[in-house]
Amino acid sequence: MTTTTSSGPAVAVAGISKRYGAVQALSDVTLAVAPGRFVSLLGPSGCGKTTLMRIIAGLDRQSEGRVLIDGKDMSRTAPHRRPVGLVFQRYALFPHMTVAENVGFALRLRGADRSATQARVQELLDLFQLGQFGGRSIDQLSGGQAQRVALARALADSPPVLLLDEPMSALDLKLRQAMQLELRRLQKQIGATFLFVTHDQDEAMVMSDEIVLMNNGEIVQRGTPEEVYGRPRSLFSARFLGEANLFSGPLRREAGATLLDAGSLLLKSHAAADFAATKGWACIRPEAIRIAASSDNKAERRPNAAAGRVREAIFQGAYRRYVVELDGHSLLVQQPAGSDAVPTFSEADPVSVSWSESGITYIEDADNA
């Protein structure tokens, strides 16, 4: 297999739909992935992300639409003729072969000569710290080792595109975190395009150059982790990635600013909402809120600030979280812990909260929210 030669997308799908009987698994999905990128398909289970990946690999056939790999239309190409590798969720290692035979499978198939195959297999085993495990049988491996064998096997013939189907889900938390960083380093090192399917938002944010957020068989938002987290474009995005304080109310535009009236709260930002509706939502992430001591509980209503009481104070090691009871709202606030510069509060303390304009994202009031 060759590496990507053109400057176009490594993988592109256009207008992909997939129906299973009456169930619409994917509807009109269009996506292009630039070469050398680490892109996550993120979404809840049943959102169609695995189906999309299987369609790209050729294991499932789309009902409509086209699949292009390295610029070539492969919509009807059999899976074994597509230049993509795939790491399966349960690894799917061949139980009748040793570790080395598993890793060398693709090379033997294409008839590479023995010594070249052996050298490449050893190189991969060393890369994945499996140097001494070549002769082992598959059932002698731990979960982490099996996962590395699955990766090595998929990468053996250097496919320009690697698809990964939740490969971390069977690992425990510590190992998973270590593998996330390792996988990211590996991807940068070999320069292949990685398309990573996951339902774990932390995993997606840690590893990806780009996140493609999916829900109900559609792409709802794509962008860098910062963009998708910091500027959610729908209530689904806001809620699925991290935590969000969400306020709804009428929107008003005056003097270059947009104001959202949420009863006792007034949110104001000079960043214009990118839609014209007169009703909408505002999203503020918990860490974007400042909290300070206050005795003044009857302050007049000012934009981007409010007064209230701490209802819950939770210590979580690296940070503290507060649920602040406001007039008609409750607000989740997150502050770094372990610094003397940040004051701490207890339950029932009167506090004032505020946030800067840049912490506000306006979201259109959509039916599918």
Next chain:
Amino acid sequence: MTYGRTSIIAFTAYTCVLLAFLFAPIAVVVLFSFDSKGIAAFPFQGPTLSWYQAVIADPIIRKAALNSVIVAAGTTLACILIGTSAAFVIARTRSPSTTAFAGLMALPLLLPHLLLGIALLSFFNSIGIGLSLWTAIIGHVLITLPFLVFTLSARIAGIDPQLSEAAATLGASPAKAFATVTLPLIRSAMIGAALLVVAWSLDEFSVSFLTIGSSNTLPIIIWGQMRAGVSPTVNAISALMVLATILLVCVVHRLADLKFR
């Protein structure tokens, strides 16, 4: 858990009785095949190989033995060719029609062989096919196919279907994926199922008798000779069949062991 002395003795005795029950009749047949007396009755008179010489020298028995082997081999081959795909369908698809298909596949296991033999005989007659080794093979396939299909589908159901997909994404065409991944994983089950088919085919009498026409297989010869009482040659043929079966099992076991880690 430890057992008392009494229960160990009781269990050993039970095992011995069970083994005696299973193998004593066969032992008697083998024993009298070496007896020079000529009738199967105690006391044992003296050892001889003359019955074996008679069996091996008899051209009719040799022909029948050859026919038995041909029918068994043909049946096994046909069963594997037809049955493997049926086993995949039963193991890999879940639908009402698959369940119905599996039920129909199992039906020959339940029907009396005599009835099947008669049905086949009138079927071949009605469509004008002359009886021969071929029709006997068709009859045997009908009986033995379920054994192969269900032994194999049980094994296939235990194989992760993603293994074939993994092979495909690594560049294996469907045929290559079958040869390199699926076949090695079902090989031992296939050999076991084939052995069952061979054993049934060698032993089968009623269907053979009704569908083979003027040819003979060993069970038909034995039945023919039995009409004149239990002859020592029958004992010798039976002993040889037992020996052949044991040899077959040993050879296949060894082959399967070598190929499958």
